[in-house]
Amino acid sequence: MSSRSARTYIYLSIAAALVTMGLKFGAYQLTSSVGLFSDVAESSVNLVAALAAFWALTVAAQPPDRDHSFGHSKAEYFPVV
Numbered sequence: 001m002s003s004r005s006a007r008t009y010i011y012l013s014i015a016a017a018l019v020t021m022g023l024k025f026g027a028y029q030l031t032s033s034v035g036l037f038s039d040v041a042e043s044s045v046n047l048v049a050a051l052a053a054f055w056a057l058t059v060a061a062q063p064p065d066r067d068h069s070f071g072h073s074k075a076e077y078f079p080v081v
Contacts, residue, residue: 010054017047 021043028036 006057007054010050010057013050014047014054017043017050021047 021040024036024040024043027033028040
């Protein structure tokens with residue numbers, strides 16, 4: 001999967017999380033249901049996860065540099081001395 005197509009899915013995930021939270025919050029406003037409010041708070045975890053994935057993809061897409069000779073897409077367990 002290319003970085004570009006992965007970003008498309010991340011954008012969709014962020015948008016879905018925001019829309020879901022908005023709809024649930026709107027329902028909470030209409031009903032004053034504490035259960036719906038707690039569901040909005042729980043849905044924020046999905047948004048945080050999508051934002052973390054966006055950050056990870058952004059870092060992984062960076063080209064190689066002096067400290068990361070093979071790029072940023074692979075984990076380096078030991079620093080090269």
